[in-house]
Amino acid sequence: MTKDGKEMKWTRKDLLSLEELSREEIEMILQTADSFKEVSSREIKKVPALRGKTIANLFFESSTRTRTSFELAAKRLSADIINFSSAGSSTSKGENLRDTARNIEAMQIDTIVMRHSSSGSAEYLARSLKAGVVNAGDGTHEHPTQGLLDLFTIRGRKKKFEGLNVCLVGDILHSRVARSNIWGLKKLGAKVTLCGPPTLIPKEIENLGVEISYDLDSVLPKQDVLNILRIQLERQSHAFFPSIREYAAEYGISNERMKKAKKDVMVMHPGPVNRGVELSGEVADGEQSVILEQVTNGVAVRMAVLFLTTLVERG
Amino acid sequence: MTKDGKEMKWTRKDLLSLEELSREEIEMILQTADSFKEVSSREIKKVPALRGKTIANLFFESSTRTRTSFELAAKRLSADIINFSSAGSSTSKGENLRDTARNIEAMQIDTIVMRHSSSGSAEYLARSLKAGVVNAGDGTHEHPTQGLLDLFTIRGRKKKFEGLNVCLVGDILHSRVARSNIWGLKKLGAKVTLCGPPTLIPKEIENLGVEISYDLDSVLPKQDVLNILRIQLERQSHAFFPSIREYAAEYGISNERMKKAKKDVMVMHPGPVNRGVELSGEVADGEQSVILEQVTNGVAVRMAVLFLTTLVERG
């Protein structure tokens, strides 16, 4: 139900970004996820909602966690799921992507879940297919289901977003998770601060209505939520910061630093955690961490997304 | 029903080749595929026909498309399916094949779908197992389900085979798809022409009752169906033709060349297409192309084959 009491209807065959969703659409997904979260806590974790539907996991970048989360979501909805491994493909990527996807679609797949290293690839695919496309991460653009599960987890603990202070910490530059969080949090009314080394925060991102800080200790005390981004250690050679040790000293969340934070601050991380770099082991496993709750919620949110997109009336 | 009005009964636990099938058996598979094609177009694309049966995909050569097509076929019949990856197997191939297959069979698998680089391997396996064996491509011998889906697609458009002119274009020498097409088309009454560079057409193949041509432009005008074979670019080093550019000029199907063809000619290709080599992008995506229809029909035909072989009474 929307605010004015009318029942809302889902109209998208694709989930490509949080940028394109309205506040009402985001809330509809979160409400749908509420009921599916309950399913996963039952003795029999399965509903027949997508029986006879076919979902394809098409991952051009490897990702055990996200792929598995979608696979479980599909199975708990009783859909059939097919995993495509695209390693070792020798043809040119652009052509290959479209041809591969059209072949998959021709097998009467209902929804394709795709991860790809090129920003915009999910949208490109969605335009050329009748099948639904769920973006499971496209380059540095967006990772909308991660954004949605972060919203779902915050909402579960803090109940409302209005007036909530959320700080995204770390590598904003390369992070599709950050971008989906920013769009989602802003639409739901939270105040968003980005904090990290100047080299890892693009200047023009201020235009999205977020605050920027390079000094974690100064912004930390007022935050209700810390969403700590993963440092991609393999990108270290680009020298975005002097050393891992210095990064950890300036932006790593340690027990010591946590003393400056609110008692009820939520610590989030999309995983996998580099313990001792962006987060100490104690904080990752501590009482304020909701990292594993995020994983649990990820299945529920993905069930909601697959449910809504797969059952939409197709044009 | 056969022509004399008696109901036919399927009697084979294996599908090894189109060479060994009678015209009636081929027609029975195509008729069974008719009803399964309808299943894949339903809202709920699933029937309980093989519930509690187990199918194993045993692919010694990688093939995402064919493997996926069989996997979907099995799932839409409600069978359980197990994928074996056989990469990294260190034991000698001959021994390994039999031992691997007997181990799989011992887990009470009903039907093994196998792709293998050795011609005759599927037949070898079928003789030593009680489980059914479906040949998903054995060396340069046959790829019977591809042949059947090609027949099914032609039949869907042209209704009958008698008097139909079908031309297979390209690398006949290495093509198991060509061999299965020849057997199937001849049994159903079509006239078959093989066209390609002399180095890629084995002379003795004339004995199968086909015509041979090295000049595509001269045979093109009378064809009702063009089945364009894939050029295996990785075999280029063997120098079966001077260059890809020359191959494309002589045997590639371009928009220009299509002007010489019948208005209602069908353009087929087993995929994946090397755009600009054996087929231009415009033709591949054009109105006469049935390439994606072939992919759709592949699932229906494989459902029919798995259904018939798995439910046959075993000796």
Add this chain to the structure above:
Amino acid sequence: MTKDGKEMKWTRKDLLSLEELSREEIEMILQTADSFKEVSSREIKKVPALRGKTIANLFFESSTRTRTSFELAAKRLSADIINFSSAGSSTSKGENLRDTARNIEAMQIDTIVMRHSSSGSAEYLARSLKAGVVNAGDGTHEHPTQGLLDLFTIRGRKKKFEGLNVCLVGDILHSRVARSNIWGLKKLGAKVTLCGPPTLIPKEIENLGVEISYDLDSVLPKQDVLNILRIQLERQSHAFFPSIREYAAEYGISNERMKKAKKDVMVMHPGPVNRGVELSGEVADGEQSVILEQVTNGVAVRMAVLFLTTLVERG
């Protein structure tokens, strides 16, 4: 039912070793496997016992056979099963294992089936998770489901274990299969002899109540069961024996050597067999071999283990 007529109740969420199981627990698994063996021989090889439960296969060492056996067991119980491939993981193993497993658990997986190269890893995991853990082989420690399927196969032929002479032949030193067999056989009352080259039999293993022999021909005549262990040819460089030919001459089971054995001796092997090394092809395929029966029984035993551990009341 236990001997004193009371109904026994399964109380373990994990299956980590045969060492920790009581005789009654082992018998309970074997009795449960009896009924599941019947399921796999039905036309419809499936029961709804674990519908809506989720099993995860987490294999840090590759193993097509064991992984497939567990996958089939889960599917025939109607559970959902997820396969994790852990190849290419770059983080330090110790941390990674716990974090990976806790992430999997957070997706509300009921039971994790794990193979890992470190002895004790399954127990380590079981202690930190609410999810059940089934050890599918941990280093050189134990491979309890292999031990159980060996017991199940012996019991199927020999009916009782009291007074039965069982000889494990070959590489005892590196064999987790040997260790699980020793614990299980001793608990059920069999007499166990270990036979192999002195370099491959650890001295202190006598403390488990087994006999040791380095001379196969002298102990062979009195054995009721020969369980032939696999020689890991890749470990040959360590020079535990002079050459494969000499190993085969001393400890390989040939037709010639079989003449010295009892008429009704059972020949077992966990597979895959190195034909001509630890076992001749004739013996492997001969009348006394129960190797494929072991494979069949493996599915039934794993169904029993997944059934009992997954449905136990969790603390």
